[in-house]
Amino acid sequence: MVAVLALAGCVSQPQRAPAPAALTGAALAAATARVEAREAQVRAAERLGFSGRVALSNGRQGGNGRIEWSQAGDGYRVVLSAPVTRQSWSLTGDAAGARIEGLEGGPREGRDVEMLLLEATGLRIPAGAMAAWAAGTRADAGAFGPARLHFDAGGTLARIEQGGWTIDYQAWQPADAGAPRLPLRVSAQRGEAKVRLIVDQWALGDVPVQGG
Template sequence: MRPRIAWFALLAITLSACTSVPVRAPLQTVELDADSQAQAQARLAAREAAVRAMPAFGFTGRVAMSNGRDGGSGRIEWVQTGADYHVTLSAPVTRQSWELRGGPGGARIEGLEGGPRAGADVGALLWQATGFEIPVAALAAWAAGTRAPEAIAGPAELGFDAGGQLARLQQDGWTIDYLEWQPEPGNAAVALPTRINAQRGDARVRLIVDAWSADAAMPAP
């Protein structure tokens, strides 16, 4: 068995042991009037400022991935500190997991057959190791209901629902649909998404966030 096939087979086994992520229809985008559009843009800007102000944040939940032929789902834990990330995907039933750690300088993945692998391009690294296309560099921003920096993902197009909530974001060829949000908090905090679908071509990532943390700590290497 070739190395990439072996790694992909192990990942598929790991994911298939986990609870699946339910599919839900995306929110409907509408054409807002000028005042409502301005309010929606201001709401988004406030969320982006709040997220950028966090020294670190993270979430735990469930994720499903597919590449048009194969796919699976698992538990996910994500910690983001600036541009650095630490991601763990696990299958509680089999107790198998893989771990990804990286940032602008490159990434390293552990837990797959054949030993750790490292590379300067996290997207290429994951594709070579698993066969899945996962937008790691931008996904934390999208998961938090914000645009990824243009230096990473280019300009973004936005779509809002009738209430002015962000319903769709298109960036770097990906379409991110926001299916569900936390209830609006009664303090200075901002609501964050709890269900997100991202798609580019045959690549799909579905995410359900069970809990957000504004003070997540990056695990030690």
């Protein structure tokens, strides 16, 4: 079933993430406080959404295409599509479970969204944490365990390690007073499973936040 993700389109090779630095003392406290402030702003928004391009692989197979993600609380809707081939499928879900539509054989449902996606596509996709990680925030510790934060020498978040995944941040939006600074290029990896994301536009609540 991995062929459903052999989508037309292109996600360029990821930029090299800034090397994490060993921040200590006041510098580490200030960098951590910025992450916590961003988390508070993101969680305060009634809705979180982004659109862009995504590439998924399991070390042997994968694909890439357009992605539209919309999240409100525990509820989310994700659409992956290929403008050229017009292939697409959607994932909707909440804390109770998830449903995939658009695959050969009809809709599929399951309580564990990652297992549902693995069985349907052959790819391991961290759907339950992806919105949080894409926004440069930690996912729910109750579901994914504690997170380790790593920063570059300037105090910008460079990496999150959580739930067996390593999430690297290659590019960020320019600072904008009053709005949280959000990532533009994100790469997540767990073993051979890889997700690369390029964000074209963010939305917090009903407010679009321009991406790259």
